[in-house]
Amino acid sequence: MLEVWNWFIALASHKATLLALLFPLFIGIVIYTYAGRRRSRRLESYRYMPFEDEDGERLRRGAGDEDGKKE
Template identity: 50%
Template sequence: MFDWLMWFTRMDNSKPLALALFFGAFCGILIYVFSGKRRSERLESYKYIPLLDDHLRQPDTGSASDHSQTRKVMDNE
């Protein structure tokens, strides 16, 4: 009854099956990422994020300290 399980536990049989499953998952991810035009444009726009200067980003107005203070009050209640 469980002969198929014994067949699968042998490394000679399980390695090619695992390779086929992982290769199929890899191909599925590639198709998902590169299939949509809007998605590909969005991903292409992300490639320059590390090169942006810090002065181009919006500075935080200090709301983090206000948020942490509010969080402390909420936690103590």
């Protein structure tokens, strides 16, 4: 019984177990996220979100005044 307890509390034995559990979970999340066509398009539309101003309008380089907004 003591051997089982020592195996259970040993950190080295849990690394492989966690890898075996969490890696398929990660792969499953990636497949779920990008497998659906609508979901994939929606996520791709978010890629420019950091470059949008507060009104949701994309900043245009060289268009308009100094801060990039067109009036």
